[in-house]
Amino acid sequence: MDSPLVRKLNGFVELSRRDALELESLCRPSQRLPARTRLMEEGERPQDIFLLLEGWACRLKILPNGSRQILGYLIPGDICDIHAYILEQMDHAIDLLSVGRVVRISPERMQAVLNDRPAVRRAFEWSTLVDIAVLRQWLISASRRSAQARMAHFFLEMWLRMRQVGLTDDGQFAFPLTQVHLGDTLGLTPIHVNRTLQQMRAEGIVSFARKRMTILNPDRLAELAQFEPDYLHIQRRG
Amino acid sequence: MDSPLVRKLNGFVELSRRDALELESLCRPSQRLPARTRLMEEGERPQDIFLLLEGWACRLKILPNGSRQILGYLIPGDICDIHAYILEQMDHAIDLLSVGRVVRISPERMQAVLNDRPAVRRAFEWSTLVDIAVLRQWLISASRRSAQARMAHFFLEMWLRMRQVGLTDDGQFAFPLTQVHLGDTLGLTPIHVNRTLQQMRAEGIVSFARKRMTILNPDRLAELAQFEPDYLHIQRRG
């Protein structure tokens, strides 16, 4: 039974048994944390590297005018900036959305693993590039796509990412966001989120309730979103 | 006379004479290219690492519906993804906007320098983090800021970045964009760009003509943009 970290990185680069073992050892000792835990404070100096093993977290920033922007989500297997400790301060916060399990890894420990295991280093570099590609897609969404398309794009992204780490059951997966969160990630008011969601439900494209998302019509969703899955750079192997 | 690369990285990390020399050597042999040269094609496998020494370039993507999104700008001293060669294909293109001067660096050569010079490695990692922070700010702009604020934020960003590499003359600097480019970077129609610019000109905040930008009232601009310059992580040194 692989950890989500191994699953994720293995989706990028072929890992040996040794690589996988080394990665598993990075996942201990883990710590269980309640929902809404702030993992990282804006302005704080990042010390350790956080690795998320269970639950969802989000990067978020409160703007001077009081509005909130969510800048990305972390799901199991995701790491909160492998190089963050280089900078003197975080320019955004990171919050757990649901109960979660987390490991803290010291930069030295991480460095040792990267030096020992070239494939692991490669996989992490790959993963960083994908994070950036995701951010670019979010920018495109915010700047060029309609509310429906944005939302569709986001749902598909999270579906594929959850699938990569083995956390989907067909079209279904845990999705611990409120409509307010959705608004803050897509740059829409919760009111408009609600109306857009209703349309999608009415057309039988997705259903989303009680913190679970079900993708009912992936093709229609991809069409709405103009979705080009290549940006996630997930390798289909075997 | 330092190259823009040394200037930029020196704004992040204190570099030794040896570090600087090594970086200067990366800047040769350079190649002069005409405006509108495509430096990198979408879908292409990235081979060498591009370093821009003169002129501006932009990352751009054409969406399935035909609209164009500019995803970022490269100015002298900027590098086009130090790790891009890891992926099999670019998910966006890179175009020169003006005449430019460019160096191509092989991944092996770059690797050698990074291994030899820890401070240089650190500076490049820092630089990558700043690129990501810039992208996050673009996302915030597109998703939460008004047309005026977006534009103001962008102008300030480019001003500070140009200043970091010594290419400003007070509030003035080269700015080789058309209003159409501005629209494609800010997610606005050129018509609205034009009207927003007129307001700013009328209020005496900026003036922009003949490929030169002049920041007339930086304080007002920062206020409009809700600008927090820390995200650029430029160190003010003695």
Add this chain to the structure above:
DNA sequence: CGATAGTTTGATATCCTTCAAAACCTGTGG
């Protein structure tokens, strides 16, 4: 079982887009 967070509805306002066309540059060839 009550309090609080989250969802839904309705009415109105606004920012930005779209469409259409004129005016203005900038550079190129005759």
Add this chain to the structure above:
DNA sequence: CCACAGGTTTTGAAGGATATCAAACTATCG
């Protein structure tokens, strides 16, 4: 040096997507 072509900027009018404001309704959790 002028004329012309293409790209760029500017203007006007009208429409649409999303925001704002206000309030009811409904889950969820201690």
